[in-house]
Structure formats: C-alpha cells, structure tokens
Amino acid sequence: MTEQNQSTSAQSISAQSTRKTPWQAAVLTLFPDMFPGVLGQSLAGKALQSGIWSLDVTDIRGHGVGVHHKVDDPPFGGGPGMVMRPDVMAAAIDSAAQAMPADARRIYLSPRGKQLDQALVRELSAASGVMLVCGRYEGLDQRIIDQSGLMEISIGDYVLSGGEMAAQVLIDAVVRLLPGVMGNPDAHHQDSFEDGLLEHPLYTHPREWSGVTVPDILLSGDHGRIATWRHEQAKQITRDRRDDLWQKWLLSQPSSDGDGKNSNKKPLK
Numbered sequence: 425m426t427e428q429n430q431s432t433s434a435q436s437i438s439a440q441s442t443r444k445t446p447w448q449a450a451v452l453t454l455f456p457d458m459f460p461g462v463l464g465q466s467l468a469g470k471a472l473q474s475g476i477w478s479l480d481v482t483d484i485r486g487h488g489v490g491v492h493h494k495v496d497d498p499p500f501g502g503g504p505g506m507v508m509r510p511d512v513m514a515a516a517i518d519s520a521a522q523a524m525p526a527d528a529r530r531i532y533l534s535p536r537g538k539q540l541d542q543a544l545v546r547e548l549s550a551a552s553g554v555m556l557v558c559g560r561y562e563g564l565d566q567r568i569i570d571q572s573g574l575m576e577i578s579i580g581d582y583v584l585s586g587g588e589m590a591a592q593v594l595i596d597a598v599v600r601l602l603p604g605v606m607g608n609p610d611a612h613h614q615d616s617f618e619d620g621l622l623e624h625p626l627y628t629h630p631r632e633w634s635g636v637t638v639p640d641i642l643l644s645g646d647h648g649r650i651a652t653w654r655h656e657q658a659k660q661i662t663r664d665r666r667d668d669l670w671q672k673w674l675l676s677q678p679s680s681d682g683d684g685k686n687s688n689k690k691p692l693k
C-alpha cells in the first residue's frame with residue numbers, strides 16, 4: 425500500500441447510530457484483524473452494533489516507508505529489538521485524527537504508563553472518544569510520544585507482547601459505563617472500585633448448595649440491614665486483600681470528630 429491510499433488502511437466499524445454522538449474509539453495497530461475481537465461480543469458488541477460507540481481501526485503498516493512499508497528500525501545507542509519509527513507513527517496518527525473529535529484523548533498503551541483504574545475509566549467514558557496507539561517490538565520512539573501528546577496508560581505491572589489486548593481492556597471497561605449499555609443503569613454503582621471498596625460477595629439459587637447455605641440476612645427482606653451487611657463485607661474484603669485501596673478508603677472517610685480530617689489512618693488489621 426502506498427502513502428497516497430492510506431485511507432483504505434482504515435477499517436471503519438461504525439454501526440447504525442442510535443445516538444447523535446457515539447463514543448469514538450480509534451485504534452492504531454499493526455494487527456488490525458485483532459479488532460473488534462472480544463469487543464464484537466456480548467455487551468460491547470451489542471453497543472457497537474447499536475451505535476453507542478464506534479470503532480475505527482488504522483493499520484500502521486499502511487503508513488510504513490519504502491517498498492516494504494517499513495515501520496521500525498533498531499534503537500540508536502544499541503540494545504535489543506526494534507523501535508517504531510516516529511515518521512510512520514505521525515502519519516498514522518494524523519490519518520486517524522481526521523475521523524476523531526479534536527478533544528479525543530490520545531493514549532499510548534505501555535507498561536510504563538499510569539495504571540488504568542476505575543476513576544480513569546470513568547474520566548475516559550466522559551470524553552468524546554479515545555485514540556489508542558498500540559505499540560509492538562520495544563515500543564515507540566520517544567519523540568512521537570512527546571510531540572503527539574500521548575498519555576501513556578498501563579493495564580498492570582506485567583509486559584504484554586503489544587498494546588492490542590490492553591486497548592481492548594480499556595475500551596471494554598469504558599463502554600460498559602456508557603449510557604444504554606448496561607441493562608440496569610444502577611448496576612455499575614455496585615461494582616468493585618466504584619466507591620473505593622472491592623465488591624461484597626454475591627449469592628443466588630439454590631439456597632443451600634454443597635452443604636453451604638446463603639447467609640440468613642440476605643433472605644430477611646430487610647434492605648437496610650442487607651445494605652449494611654454488604655458494606656461491612658466490602659470493607660472486610662478490601663482490608664484483607666488490598667491494603668493500598670483500604671488505606672485510600674480510610675483517608676476518604678469523614679472523621680468522626682467532625683474536623684473534616686480523618687484521624688483513622690492506621691490499618692484495622
């Protein structure tokens with residue numbers, strides 16, 4: 425593919441719109457066939473079909489240089505692997521940007537980035553859309569990260585072979601928060617992390633299974649007591665499993681001495 429027919433390298437998967445402004449995701453990748461991938465199924469897939477969000481995939485290779493559409497070169501200064509060229513990435517980003525709102529967030533999925541959490545997911549769901557740059561090899565030339573204002577986001581402290589799965593994780597987490605995606609719009613208020621705590625345990629039929637019965641309180645019909653029980657369980661699970669979240673939650677609580685500061689800073693373990 426030549427640099428003149430770059431637009432044919434973008435595969436647009438924008439469905440019949442039921443909203444005037446779908447949340448727009450643009451993905452730049454060397455592996456366009458990985459999309460929509462899991463995002464074409466279940467909640468995200470239905471929302472894509474109904475036009476709640478749209479997906480535009482740009483094949484970075486379509487912007488490669490020379491007869492072989494080269495996209496990478498060895499790192500200056502030596503070292504293993506290859507680095508994605510800034511000129512190629514700039515052409516791919518400029519091309520993808522044409523179909524995006526000017527205020528869409530520009531993101532590079534990278535293990536070096538700020539860790540994705542529910543607060544950042546919520547923030548991205550309120551934006552008009554995101555442009556997601558997926559790296560391969562050793563990563564992107566630093567100049568394109570700086571000049572395109574790419575925010576680096578990581579999905580965890582481990583290294584994937586590329587940003588594509590991280591992009592799908594990010595999109596899935598955002599899309600489920602978009603209006604009209606969840607059957608019950610209140611459901612995500614109970615999610616883990618929404619109030620800074622991990623979610624309480626859940627039970628369903630049968631009432632007794634494998635010799636274990638559902639906690640009595642859940643069968644009581646007393647919604648006030650059930651809510652209190654669930655909150656206490658959420659606190660206990662968070663305290664037991666995630667001291668980092670627990671300490672943050674403690675600090676976010678109003679103090680009982682009424683001075684607006686939390687005096688309860690010690691772990692309750």
Ligand code: ADE
Nearest residue numbers: 533534535578579584590
């Ligand atoms: N690319 C490679 N590893 C990654 C990670 N942990 N998060 C986001 N993008 C990545």
